[in-house]
Amino acid sequence: MNDETLRSWENTIRERLTQGNKKYPVHSIWASRAGHPCTRFLEYTITRWQDEAPIDASTRLMFEDRKRAQEQMQILLTNAGCEVREVETPVFEVVTKNGKRLRYGVTGRIDFTLKPPGADKFYPTEFKTVSGDIRFKTLDDIKNSEHHYIRGYIAQLMMYLYARGEEEGLFLFKSVSTSDFRFIPVELDLEYVEEILKKVEKVNEDIEQGNLADRIPYTPSICGKCSFKHICLPSTDFSGNDVKDPELIGALQRRDELLPLAEELKRLEELIDEKTAGLKVGEYEAGEYIIKISSYKRAFVNSSLIPEDIKAKYTEVKDIRRKTIVKL
Numbered sequence: 527m528n529d530e531t532l533r534s535w536e537n538t539i540r541e542r543l544t545q546g547n548k549k550y551p552v553h554s555i556w557a558s559r560a561g562h563p564c565t566r567f568l569e570y571t572i573t574r575w576q577d578e579a580p581i582d583a584s585t586r587l588m589f590e591d592r593k594r595a596q597e598q599m600q601i602l603l604t605n606a607g608c609e610v611r612e613v614e615t616p617v618f619e620v621v622t623k624n625g626k627r628l629r630y631g632v633t634g635r636i637d638f639t640l641k642p643p644g645a646d647k648f649y650p651t652e653f654k655t656v657s658g659d660i661r662f663k664t665l666d667d668i669k670n671s672e673h674h675y676i677r678g679y680i681a682q683l684m685m686y687l688y689a690r691g692e693e694e695g696l697f698l699f700k701s702v703s704t705s706d707f708r709f710i711p712v713e714l715d716l717e718y719v720e721e722i723l724k725k726v727e728k729v730n731e732d733i734e735q736g737n738l739a740d741r742i743p744y745t746p747s748i749c750g751k752c753s754f755k756h757i758c759l760p761s762t763d764f765s766g767n768d769v770k771d772p773e774l775i776g777a778l779q780r781r782d783e784l785l786p787l788a789e790e791l792k793r794l795e796e797l798i799d800e801k802t803a804g805l806k807v808g809e810y811e812a813g814e815y816i817i818k819i820s821s822y823k824r825a826f827v828n829s830s831l832i833p834e835d836i837k838a839k840y841t842e843v844k845d846i847r848r849k850t851i852v853k854l
């Protein structure tokens with residue numbers, strides 16, 4: 527067999543692996559996604575579920591590997607004297623807040639609950655695999671991860687703890703390369719949960735009212751990898767019409783940095799106009815500034831008073847160029 531045959535087999539297998547990826551309507555936010563930094567993304571997962579980019583063959587294989595690793599870990603934990611219960615148990619049917627029963631529209635399945643040898647209770651446990659060494663030693667290491675999906679692990683487990691009314695849970699990390707494993711404890715943080723629930727409420731409200739949250743500022747590691755970027759971001763098919771002038775690109779970047787200041791300046795000018803509107807002509811001292819109010823006459827042409835036939839006589843049609851800049 528030649529190289530071409532091998533590649534063709536691989537491609538056929540890849541295609542078949544992704545053929546089973548059926549899409550189903552989504553009615554709630556998955557706890558595993560609740561920590562996503564973009565509210566708009568969460569809204570799309572429900573309103574545009576059918577448009578989500580399908581997962582590719584390697585992601586499918588990665589999910590399968592993770593599932594097998596979890597099953598194997600459960601057996602090893604049991605053999606080592608741990609008790610494993612409530613595997614893949616659904617949580618978040620209904621949530622109680624301030625005595626009120628609320629449905630937040632969050633769903634999820636906890637990986638399992640675990641009672642390690644010598645422990646006096648079961649801990650909700652979220653199993654995660656990593657490649658290479660397990661770099662996380664504390665919850666802060668997860669919080670400070672450069673990857674938003676890793677930071678999102680915390681939201682996921684925190685939501686499970688909240689839903690079950692548990693104070694403590696565990697992350698169980700297993701390295702697929704070194705086979706090492708590590709527990710990291712998690713304590714329920716109600717402030718953190720409140721933040722997530724606020725986001726969930728905003729998603730629910732927007733969907734109910736037919737609104738769509740604003741895009742987050744374009745971030746390559748988030749938007750660049752977003753499974754809804756093809757329906758969210760402005761078109762990036764410019765058929766080779768790209769401008770490579772570094773001075774122009776630098777000016778666009780600097781303009782972007784200054785935009786918030788320009789908006790603040792506009793707000794301040796409006797406030798100053800409002801505050802000085804009542805001052806008569808004259809000079810005033812305001813702290814280390816002098817405000818001069820003067821008055822002069824200027825002629826205006828009120829075009830609404832000009833007869834239409836006269837207006838038409840002096841009307842010229844010119845080509846106007848319009849420039850719009852949108853950040854990708």
Ligand code: SF4
Pocket residue numbers: 564565566567570740741742748749750752753754755758759
């Ligand atoms: S592309 Fe960016 S802004 Fe749009 S939904 Fe995805 S993460 Fe949000």
